[in-house]
Amino acid sequence: MTINKEAVKKISKLSRIASNDEFETSMIKDLNTILKFVDQLNEVDTKDIEPLSSVVEQKLFQREDVVKKMNEKEEILKNSPNKNENYFVVPKVIE
Amino acid sequence: MSEITKLTLVELTKKIKSKELSALEAANAYVSRIKKSKKLNTFVTETLDQALVSAKNIDDNNLKSGVLAGAPIAVKDLFCTKNVQTTASSKILKNFIPPYESTVTSKLWDSGAILLGKLNCDEFAMGSSNETSAYGNVINPYQESGENLVPGGSSGGCSSAVSANLTSSTVGTDTGGSIRQPASFTGIVGLKPTYGRCSRWGIVAFASSLDQAGPMTKDVSDSALMLDVISGYDEKDSTSANIEKGDFLNSLNKNIKGLKVGIPKEYIVDNMPKEIQTLWDKGIEWMKESGAIIKNISLPNTKYALPTYYIVAPAEASSNLSRYDGVKYGFRAPGKDLIEMYENTRAEGFGNEVKRRIMIGTYVLSSGYYDAYYLKAQQVRRLIKNDFDLAFKEVDTILTPTTPSSAFKIGDKTNDPISMYLNDVFTVPVNLAGLPAISIPAGFDDSGLPLGLQLIGKSFDEQTILNSAYALEEKISFKSKVIDWWI
Structure with a gap:
């Protein structure tokens, strides 16, 4: 599969990364190089092979539902680039 | 001092x-x-x-x-x-x-x-x-x-x-x-x-x-x-x-x-400098001198590890890094609306390699390509793990x-x-x-x-x-x- 300008535009939209001509040109080159490299996997017969998403063999555990005090509101808000009282501020989303 | x-x-x-x-x-x-x-x-x-x-x-x-x-x-x-x-x-x-x-x-x-x-x-x-x-x-x-x-x-x-x-x-x-x-x-x-x-x-x-x-x-x-x-x-x-x-x-x-001690033959790669092979041979000698028993082993899917990694790691990264949106912490770039703010923040805030990996990760997880790339890579990952499991017997x-x-x-x-x-x-x-x-x-x-x-x-x-x-x-x-x- 090859990636063209349209595809790069679509992926950058999905990735929420602003795109321009320079970015698209370099991404077309890089993404195609990388995809060509990973296409080697097509040589491997994986029929009936169970996909491995995690090497962890233990089961997920359950814990008591206990309230713990951590990461208080004030501390969390401190790092926001734009805040107002108890809220994060973002550009207007409702017309 | x-x-x-x-x-x-x-x-x-x-x-x-x-x-x-x-x-x-x-x-x-x-x-x-x-x-x-x-x-x-x-x-x-x-x-x-x-x-x-x-x-x-x-x-x-x-x-x-x-x-x-x-x-x-x-x-x-x-x-x-x-x-x-x-x-x-x-x-x-x-x-x-x-x-x-x-x-x-x-x-x-x-x-x-x-x-x-x-x-x-x-x-x-x-x-x-x-x-x-x-x-x-x-x-x-x-x-x-x-x-x-x-x-x-x-x-x-x-x-x-x-x-x-x-x-x-x-x-x-x-x-x-x-x-x-x-x-x-x-x-x-x-x-x-x-x-x-x-x-x-x-x-x-x-x-x-x-x-x-x-x-x-x-x-x-x-x-x-x-x-x-x-x-x-x-x-x-x-x-x-x-x-x-x-x-x-x-x-x-x-x-x-x-x-x-296992020595996998697949780790002899093209263009590997002679000094590295020599050092590896020395390592084998040192292990022998210490009383270890050397065995030649095979990890046949070794060459597929890198291509597998460059699907799995970017896929997970594209998901993990979605949190950097300029809202809760870190850098924010202005934009006329919310989406543009996200896009500008991420375009200016991330460097080239990170953007490359987010793009690759997003692509291999996107509709129509998931099975061909991400699922395939996870299957090969299983084969790579099986190689090690077998060797460690x-x-x-x-x-x-x-x-x-x-x-x-x-x-x-x-x-x-x-x-x-x-x-x-x-x-x-x-x-x-x-x-x-x-x-x-x-x-x-x-x-x-x-x-x-x-x-x-x-x-x-x-x-x-x-x-x-x-x-x-x-x-x-x-x-x-x-x-x-x-x-």
């Missing part, structure tokens, strides 16, 4: 405990050396004044019960440190001050260690040369004919700082080789523990099914001590292993008589080179992502299988640059690779050739 910074972590902590050395003397030695070593660009953030205050407090109140009491330690800038800027070497996290401490670093401070600062790395740990950091290249304390070299990556600030004696030891993270490859490039020991051995809580996430924190130290005993401190079950990380803690330093034993550990080359010059591989990725050809399979592996300095190439050998172990059998490394270390008797050219 410089003699203090040459001590291993085990020696230093012993001297502080016995009061042969005060914590303040130790901290002062590191602080003055760090101040003279700016040229290496190992630190993103320094906490030197605070370190001196903490050291004095340890002396004044005789707080010497912790195993690391008074040890000055800088950590990779991927670990969240409470009230100390944590950037992951990215512009997008500039000025981020975590309100909490990662589990691994809390264990260091609970054991009495003192924070010296945060060490430079590749942006979000994506890179093999530390050249993707938004805070500049790190320089390797080893040079080639007076020319600067990369320290490896992504834990390049860590490897350079340990090698140059700017920290008594450190913790890095390893997703595809980020502890072992830089350790090999700088002549130090680097240990990637089994996936689940150390908690990932509070570590800036890259690829969650592969990331693992581990020690980077001057010698094998130091790595055992450090692993004793940082490992253990943590209810805050659902993938951390609920098993008994090891007692790695006390169990360290160089008797490896009868140990079965025959052998106790596997010996390989750590890297296919020694440290290279800055800028040498930045134009071709694949040539950069190939650095990790011997380290990546271990992450995909979740196994532990250690790199130890084993010699020098013809240019006088350090080279490492890697020992891979069975799941949760760090002790065997530590013991094998300990035996090898005695045979090798590696001596650092770092001369303080930058001071």
Whole structure:
């Protein structure tokens, strides 16, 4: 599969990364190089092979539902680039 | 003073405990050396004044019960440190001050260690040369004919700082080789523990099914001590292993008589320098001399590990890094609406390599391509793990080179992502299988640059690779050739 300008535009939209001509040109080159490299996997017969998403063999555990005090509101808000009282501020989303 | 910074972590902590050395003397030695070593660009953030205050407090109140009491330690800038800027070497996290401490670093401070600062790395740990950091290249304390070299990556600030004696030891993270490859490039020991051995809580996430924190130290005993401190079950990380803690330093034993060591034929790769093959052969001889039994083994899917990794890791990264949106913390760029604000923030806040990986990850997870790429890669990942499972029925550990080359010059591989990725050809399979592996300095190439050998172990059998490394270390008797050219 090859990636063209349209595809790069679509992926950058999905990735929420602003795109321009320079970015698209370099991404077309890089993404195609990388995809060509990973296409080697097509040589491997994986029929009936169970996909491995995690090497962890233990089961997920359950814990008591206990309230713990951590990461208080004030501390969390401190790092926001734009805040107002108890809220994060973002550009207007409702017309 | 410089003699203090040459001590291993085990020696230093012993001297502080016995009061042969005060914590303040130790901290002062590191602080003055760090101040003279700016040229290496190992630190993103320094906490030197605070370190001196903490050291004095340890002396004044005789707080010497912790195993690391008074040890000055800088950590990779991927670990969240409470009230100390944590950037992951990215512009997008500039000025981020975590309100909490990662589990691994809390264990260091609970054991009495003192924070010296945060060490430079590749942006979000994506890179093999530390050249993707938004805070500049790190320089390797080893040079080639007076020319600067990369320290490896992504834990390049860590490897350079340990090698140059700017920290008594450190913790890095390893997703595809980020502890072992830089350790090999700088002549130090680097240990990637089994996936689940150390908690990932509070570590800036890259690829969650592969990331693992581990020690980077001057010698094998130091790595055992450090692993004793940082490992253990943590209810805050659902993938951390609920098993008994090891007692790695006390169990360290160089008797490896009868140990079965596998040599995988697939690790002989094209264009591998002769010096690396020679070193590997020497390693085999050293193991034999120590009484180990050498067995030839096969890991047939080795060549598919890198392509598998470059689907799995970017896929997980694209998901993990979606949180950087300019709203809750870090950098924000303006935009006329919310979507444009997100897009501008991420375009300006992320560097090129990170954007490349987010794009690849998004593509392989996108509708219509998921089965062809992501699912396929997960199936091949299973085959790679099966190879190791089968091999470990025959052998106790596997010996390989750590890297296919020694440290290279800055800028040498930045134009071709694949040539950069190939650095990790011997380290990546271990992450995909979740196994532990250690790199130890084993010699020098013809240019006088350090080279490492890697020992891979069975799941949760760090002790065997530590013991094998300990035996090898005695045979090798590696001596650092770092001369303080930058001071």
